[in-house]
Amino acid sequence: MSNTVSPEMTSEAKSSQQRLRGNMGVGELVMSVLAFSSPLTTVAGTLPVLLMFSGHTAPGIYLLLTLMLVIFSVGFVRMSRSVKNPGGFYSFVTAGLGKPAGLGGAFLALFGYMAIGFFAPSLFAVTLQSFVVNTLGGPDIAWYWYAIAIIAVTTTLAYNRIDLSAKVLTVVMLLEVIVVVVFNVASFAAAGGDSAANIGFSMPWLGDAGLGLALLFAVGNFLGFEATVIYRDEVKNPERTIPRATYLAVVAIGIFYALAAWAYIAFFGAGNVQSAATENTVNLFNDAVTALIGKTFADVALVLLITSILASMLSIQNIAARYSFSLAADRALPRILGRVHPRHKSPHISALMIGVVWTLATVVFTLVGVAPDSLYPLASGSGTFAVLLLMLITSLAVFVYFVRRRRTDPESIWKTLIAPVVSVLFLGLITYLALVNYPELIGGSSLMTAIFMTFTFALFIGGIGYGFYLRSRRPDVYARLGRQKI
Template identity: 75%
Template sequence: MSSTTRGTTKTPAETQETKLSGNMGVGELVMNVLAFSSPLTTVAGTLPVMLLFSGQTAPGIYILVTLMLLIFSVGFVKMSRSVEAPGGFYSFVTAGLGKPAGLGGALLALFGYVFIGFFAPSLFALTLQSFVVNTLNGPDVPWYWYGLGLIVVTTVLAYNRIDLSAKVLTTVMLLESAVVVVFDIAAFATGSDEMVQGIGFSMPWITDAGLGLALLFAVGNFFGFEATVIYRDEVKNPDRTIPRATYMAVVGIGLFYAVAAWAYMAFLGAGNVQAAAEANTVNLFNDGATALVGKIFADVGVVLLITSILASMLSIQNIAARYSFSLAADGALPKVLGRVHPRHKSPYVSTLAVGLSWAAATVVFTVAGVAPEALYPIASGSGTFSVLLLMFITSFAVLVYFVRRRSFAPESMWKTIVAPIVSVVFLGVITYLAITNYPELIGGSSVMTAIFMTFTFALFFGGIVYAYFLRSKRPDVYARLGRQEID
């Protein structure tokens, strides 16, 4: 292994003063991660679905997943200090498994995040459309105009310096988190009999029906904490900021959703929560907020749900743009995508490219007559599988990387061997569950399952083939893959 692994190679883009720049601190970085999971959207939309599958074990599932991802974070943080490159999982997979696998992983990430982000235009449009028509008695504007408007707003914000996005995301996260906290307090204040007599929830067991899908939904809520290393060039003191933000994000997300799930049970009763979620999945949060706090609070919650979707899409667009930028800076994608704005120091061309791809997809699906409610489960489900597969590959890459280094640079057994092994096993199980439950993940048919799953694996193996092509035809580009020099 080359000793240059710890530093990034000066790419042509960087020598032309196109390095990304920013001034985010720990708090702003954590908010970027939290925004990805869209807290209010998760509590109002995803949690009721999870309760349908898990019932009174939902808080325990979040606690279990939090512990497992904290163990994953041990190797993740250690890797971030060994591979000081802003390429995220792309750099980590390259360091552990080589440049071909790294490029395959980067394509998984890029398309996965672009797919996940495309959940937002349709969900945002349907939510805003319903609010305007039913609450404000306004005009019934076609959904695609709202969707295209959202894409314009997030693209303008992402086009600017990352500090602007960080401020917007921090403000929105604080407001929507406050709504969830008020809901939680009101729910616990009602105090069902189960809550008075005991804890009110139980830990999951391997034989529980629906455990597989519940775990998938729970793990998906943590996606985005990779951003802590993707923004390496845009944070203050990355060696301190990245580890702190990573652990704070994982613990914060896990506890936030565990308490919210527990609050549902406090309000509905642990024995009744699964049936209630099945009977009223869509409006469980809104009806609960209305009953607990009042109609005005519920309406405020809807407004913040709309801004929550915007914040989530902005967070995802920032991450996707930086993957596109990294690949372009290395020469694997067109050079123009590796340009950095001279004033904002943002990957503005890649940002525009992501926004235009979403806008084009919105137009195409509208013309094709695809219902907007059919778009967001397919987009988020297929993208989630891509990122989950990449996380599993990354966990294996981290293990391989440190095993190889033990002969000449032995380090903590827990950080470099034990924790990565546990992560490989855990994420391997979750990936298997995703494959076996893929139709439910995307809400589609067996034909759609075959198409999207085949495309996902084709991205990874296609990236490997592309890397070998570059090694043969463009060795200078191949040498830069992974944003570092590795033997």
């Protein structure tokens, strides 16, 4: 028998070594992406802000957004079955709008997710610092040590096989959900016979004051579900797992937050919830839980809030690392970032890179004197805008892709044309709201608005320019763009 190895076999083996590996099912994938939105952090931190803008229409806003994002998912899921490269939005934009636009979209994704994830170290730090000093009576340790510590923890988990992260995220997510469900049940039970007055909510109307900001903050709570496609190589049976996980994540997020918003209304009353959220935004959840269930449960919820932030950061770091890996595998970033750990089959160098960037950013912002409570809205707001812009571009790419295919391979008009067009219009509206309300989104000044908005658009345009440069100077690299076969 001949021992000669053909070039094709060598190439196939090399390709296999360069691919990520995992064994996540639908449940683990859903938990991994749901952790992105940090459910307990959202219910305790973001929902009071939404109630401040929307009052008793908050549950209706979540239901409306759920419907819109399910429609987005129709074209998104259909695209995932046609474009089977594990590059997420990077692959989709490349397939629909071309390699230069795909590269610009990939840079938006990498920046957006890294920026959103950077909200966590400072928020984790101030929350844990307050808990240690005020609740435990411990030492007052500077916030940046806590921030660096959580970066080290999530980077260690992201360095390892994705199955480990998925198990950690699943446990934390279940505990968070239990806390929120207990709060919901206690709120509705306390409303008792006053359900007509206290538990009512109505759907939003276009003329509602604050509707624009309410929609903007609420849609940010859904981010993460779109990352299901980035794990194509790390799930069991991706043809079934990814579509199921995507729809399940969108619906679960929408119903979960709608019920939590409704529980707030049940406790405070439909006519009082908006003023209560305005007057006591920061402590609304803690005070409500303490009044309903007691201080001990409130302390447990605070501990889980701290782990919730960690889970969100880990989820985001995993996503960002895979975009970095995809770009490096295509040689658009240094090749070292595209290495696969020989045992964990994870993008370990990309995960380490993100941890290093977050650590350096923490040190820099500390040295220039930026307060941690100013840092996390700036990070999450600027990253959210980048991902929203990318989702709009992706919806357009999905539409263009299927229009081009209709002559040779016509498919369902609803899935390939109508749903993508509705998504473009909806996400176009949300992106417009983000543009006009950018200072409120990032909690910053006009100068910070100009800097971050300019940088975001420059990333996309610069990525397009880099793509054209590669086409003319490095055609071998250009041919690989979009996570084509390695």
